[in-house]
Amino acid sequence: MSMDVRNLADRPVIIGGGIAGLMVALHLAPEPVVLLSRSPLGADASSAWAQGGLAASLGDDDEPALHLADTLAAGDGLCDPEAARRILYAAPAAIEELARLGVRFDRAPDGALHLGLEAAHGRRRIVHAGGDGSGREVMRALVAAVRSTPTIEVFEGIEARRLGVEDGRVTGVLASCSTGPVFFATGRVVLATGGIGGLFHDTTNPPGSCGQGLALAARAGAVLADLEFIQFHPTALDGPGRPMPLISEAVRGEGARIVDETGRRFLDCVQGAELAPRDIVARAVWRHLGDGHRAFLDMREKPGATFARHFPAIAAACRSIGIDPAHDLIPIRPAQHYHMGGVAVDLAGRTSIPGLWACGEIASTGLHGANRLASNSLTEAVVCARWVAESVAGSKSCRIVRAIVRELPGPDPAPLRPHLSRALGVTRDGEGLKGAARALLPLAQRYDAASDPAAVGLMIAVAALQRRESRGAHFRTDFPDHAAIARRSEIILDAALAAVRELASSPMLESVF
Incomplete structure (x- = not known):
């Protein structure tokens, strides 16, 4: 059985109910639009989990040029300067x-x-809302605005499985819901599906964020960019729960220090120490853990007794495992947090496939480069949503086609988490990446629940193999230095599959990578 959506034909379809998707929908109003969300709005979006807030040059001592300079420095040579400036x-x-x-x-x-x-x-x-509940508060307001906008048709509990493509352009969205498969016929689709944390064992993201939007774009033939750049947050709460609660960088901004089990502040030899770029802090903590030590956040002196008032969600997470931040050290370890790569887009969100746009974490605009500057992500989503909506509204619709509606399995990343967590972590090496690529190939070529997450993981592994240098969040122990020239990477699924098939057939082959 399938729901009847014929009366919605040719409306723009937005896939994803986080900040990016909601803002695009609001900017498209009063044009009728369809918004698809796999969960109730606000229930399972990375946006709602965001603690740090939004970065914008609003202080009397600040200006956009200074914000741009910090962003370009953190991006380690791979930001698109004009995109970042705008x-x-x-x-x-x-x-x-x-x-x-x-x-x-x-x-x-x-x-x-x-x-x-x-x-x-x-x-x-950094602009905050509700202390460390910034994402939750922004989502509250946007969900209320969307629900009060009559031209936005929201479908919750529905998940996109494939994009319809004919003659090289988008013709619709094949989705699945409780009543079965359904096809939304449209020539305008916006991907706003978030990140890839569900592909990893240690992550601060919702488990449902497993790269399904990247799989939709890749299987439609879209170009993806900079997939190898995955940000690991250095201070995830090291407890038994998964996903791991995040301990916002803002805590270190208020004076908290990183120490080991002896109380030594082992980052004191790192330029910037606790406030160095995330990739540098994450690697320093990772190495210290690898040397047999433990790592902790010490906030007993700063922020001290005021901690729970300013960071209530973090305080609650600590209390849930018996820790009082005002008196106890908080155990931490790096965890996957954000994906700088994504579907290659211009600043209007247009992808390489006519009729397909992307916005938010799934999009690779060039703002983040090799290492996202803290709190630039929500800012990017909000700013770019307006430009995406303007582009969608100004585009021509294509002819409506009839599609074969069939059930496709939902994504299950569990079989590949061990491979990605081991090979694509804080540090990488060529042999580990090749092993992961070979292991993912048969999964990506199957027709089951693991195939889409495996295809995404395989493309990330290939991109990481092809980048034979260390830059930003991508650190290879076998290529620890920068290449002479900084270049962004691009990849399509067919080329990645072909490269790994060749590698699998000739294990000693070096020319592919």
């Missing part, structure tokens, strides 16, 4: 727009926005 110069207006939509940002007694400091930022420019 996004960051638009950031202050995006914060004002969210406030108009009802987001209750944290403010000082005089009404001015309270601005926090995070790693690699030269100024206080």
Whole structure:
């Protein structure tokens, strides 16, 4: 049995109910639009889990050019400077727009926005809402706005399985829901499906974020970019739970220190120490753990007794495993947190497939480069959503086609998590990457629940193999230095599969990678 959606034909379809998808839908109003979410809005989106807030140059001592300089430095030579400039110069207006939509940002007694400091930022420019509940508060306001907009048709509990493509352009979305498969006929689709944390054992992301949007784009033939750049947050709460609770960088911005079991501040020899770029801090913590030590956040002195008031969600997570941050050290370890790579797009969100756009974490705009600057991600989603919506609204619809509606299995990343967690972690090496690619090949070529996550993992492994250098969040122990020239990477699924088939048939082959 299938729901009847014929009356929705040719409306733009947005896949994903996080901040990026909701903002695109709101900007498209009053044009009728369809929004697909696998869960109730706000229930299982990475956006709702975001603690750090949004970065924008709003302080009296700040300006967009300084924000841009910090972003380019963190990106380690791979940011697109013009894309970054346009996004960051638009950031202050995006914060004002969210406030108009009802987001209750944290403010000082005089009404001015309270601005926090995070790693690699030269100024206080992080706008928070509800202390460490920024994503949750932004989602609250946006969900309310979407639900009160009559031209946005929301379908919850429905998951996209494939994109319809004919003559090289998008013709619709094949999805699955409780009543069976359904096809949304449309020539305009926006991917806003978030990241890839569900592919890893240690992650701060919802388990459902397993790269399904990347799989949709890849199987449609789209170009993907910079997939090898995966950010590991250095301070995830090292407890028994998975996903792992995040301990926001803002805590270190307020003075918390990273120490080992002896109380030694082992980052004191790193330039910037606790506030160095995330990739540097994550590798330092990872190496110290590898040497047999433990790692902790010490916030007993700073933020101290005020910690629970400023960071209530983190305090609750600590209490759930018997830790009082005002008196105890908090065990930490790096965990997968954000994907800098994604579907290659321009600043209007257009992909290499006509009729397909991408926005948010799934999109590779060039803002983040090799290592995302803290709190730039939500800013990117909010800013780019307007440009994506304008592009979608200004595009021509294609002719409607009839599609064969068939059931496809939902994604299950469990069989490949061990391979990706081992080979594509904080540090990598060629042999480990080749082993993962070979192991993922048969999974990616099957027609079952593991095939889409495996295809995404395989493309990431191939991109990491092809980047024979260390840069930003991509660190190879067998190529520890920068290459002479910084180049962004691009890949399509067919080429990745062909490369790994050749590798599998000739294990000693070096020319492919």
